[in-house]
Amino acid sequence: MSISVLFSEFMELMNPTSIFNAFWATGFGIIVGMLPGLTATMGVALLTGLTFRFMPEQAMVVLISTYVGSIYGGSRSAILLNIPGTPANAATCIDGNPLARRGEAGYAIGLATTSSGIGTFFGLVCLAVFSPLLGKIALQFGSWEFFVLSIFGIVICGNLTAPKDPLKGWIAGIAGLLLSQVGQDPIQALPRFTFGQLQLMGGLSLIPVLVGAYGVGEIIEVMQRPRDYTVRTKVRQVIPPLRDLFRYWKTIIRSGIIGVLVGAIPGVGEDTASWIAYDTAKRFSDHPEEFGGSHEGLIAAETANNACIGGAVIPVLTLAVPGSAPAAVLLAAMWLHGIRPGPLLPIEQPFFIGTVTAIFLLSTIAMTVLGLSLVRPLVKVLQVPRMILMPVVFTLCCVGSFAVSGRLFDVYLMFLFGILGYFMRRNDFPAAPMVLGFILGPMADDNFRRAMIITGGDLSPFFTRPISIILWLLTFAVILGRSTLFRKMLRSLKK
């Protein structure tokens, strides 16, 4: 994509409506991210329903700004409370909170803000450069590759989002695939698992499922904790000197690259990116002993999780496969607004990638401005008791689920998925693979059967086409790598 296209798209966005939407949505995202228990996925899912009547471009401005704001916002509670606002900020706690306890809360917030800004900018540059390239490769994909890609996504997402017990991640992914089979099948339009219910003919609606699994599940979990949180740290200097950032330029670039690469892997997301970047920064640091209260660790984690956003949107635009859970909601929102991401996107809507990149730039500016200027007012948000906040959030979940189709059935569905999401959390099943499976399910089903019909039931092309071979090899490597039996075999071979 040329700089001139990006510049013209950005200038088109420079109108009062877009700027206003970008700023309020980023502010909303920061607040959602800050509040422990409310995640980026929930924030984006909530606004997807609520912006249903917006023009597509403005809806994208709101949703992308919320996404960027909430991933950044989680660093506030990580620094001030030692509780990550979103899972993406868990690594930020390690250095951010000790810095706050040393009286450097404002400075840590400033570092987190500038690092997040740089990370998002790095992500959007990669989005602009690599989306068209990956788009060209995606044009080579047939039904076989799309099916294998969906399996690869589920396996790798399950593996990385449940690192202690990948089996549960894979189960969640398969459950998502299975739930997506409810409704009319994509080839012959025959009803499946609908029990004669008209409401189920169109399948389980994506937004209620997402809002339920992430939003309601989180509300129940937050409310069941017997104790509430309070901020006891004072915030002073906020804007960090530029020389402090330049000192860690290698860490920033390395973490940005890690963020984008992890983001581009289907379904993995910002939390994994920040942990990997943090760990890598520690390994390469000249002062690893300072980690646990170091500026470098904080910069690494915050750069990576925000760079991951751009990375996660690359496969959304080129393959219609989400790179993270919030990106999955973004993909659903694009579908709702009549935008069809995938290999044909550059042909059908040649400037859309440019528009998305320009929106990222606008939200990066909004995030940095709001992040550095509204430090003290935003700390006040953390002081709102959860018993006041959570019922309001629940009412918004109901409105968001209802708004898309205007059916009360979707509100009931959201509530049921909320309970399911809660039990999944209690039993250590991650929600991200389920969401990814739910999104990829129709693609997997449609492409598998289409491929089988083309070849007359011959499975061999799934294993002989070059891209499929690479994806299968990666998938099996991930599964074997986590197999206890395989590890034992490797150990005995070494001995």
Next chain:
Amino acid sequence: MEKKDLTSGIALVLTGAAFFAGSLLLPWKDTGYDWFGAPGLVPAILAVLIALCGLRLVIRSRKEPDFYARLAAGENPLLCPEDDEEGSIGEETAHPAWMHREGPRAVLTVALCCTYVLLLGRVPYMAATAAFITGFILLFRGAGILKALFIGGTASVSIWFVFYKIFAVFLP
């Protein structure tokens, strides 16, 4: 954890079996394609996979206690706010005993949310929302009656105004 996994595993095996049976009931012959174009093919494969994974969970929970010991040893204390040393977590000692237990709090939250969901469409939106928010705050001892009523009323009117009047979103 072993017990939880055993229960989850059994539930998954049963779910897989139910979906598999449901897939077999779908048309397999008269679809215009052969069996490989049948609408039940992919659900059947997925149902078998989920049942197998459930079975693996059941077997693991019964036969591999080492796995759970390793899992417990590797837990990250950073993500457990209860372990915070400097007390950045406020105590709620003035509340009744049930409010200090997770189970009753979760049940109350689910019950309140369920009531609200059932009220929607049957009671005017603003009244249902104001009653839900006020009730929620009062039952969880978030504020006194007047403050709770004020918050409930203000929130419900604000939501109605912002979403119905400004965003033109339909409300339940």
